Amino acid sequence: MGEITLLLRRWKSGEQSAFDELMPLVYPQLRQIAAAYLRREFNPDVLQATVLVHELYLRLLNQKQASWDDRGTSSYLQLE
Numbered sequence: 001m002g003e004i005t006l007l008l009r010r011w012k013s014g015e016q017s018a019f020d021e022l023m024p025l026v027y028p029q030l031r032q033i034a035a036a037y038l039r040r041e042f043n044p045d046v047l048q049a050t051v052l053v054h055e056l057y058l059r060l061l062n063q064k065q066a067s068w069d070d071r072g073t074s075s076y077l078q079l080e
Helices: 003-012 016-041 049-062
Strands: none
Touching: 003 016, 016 049
């Protein structure tokens, strides 16, 4: 089992430090995904990939319960 999957499971079980370890590992991938999305969907001058990733980070940080099966198959992500 990969390190990211283990961190997702630890975070799901309530271990906040797992989230802190996870973000530096996935940030570059999230940034690439956001940049590719913006190139296809929006004017790149209007919104930056970094802004999207930081918004995601804040939403993840503030969620009440992480709901992940693993990094390939995530369950519903509750952001309330």
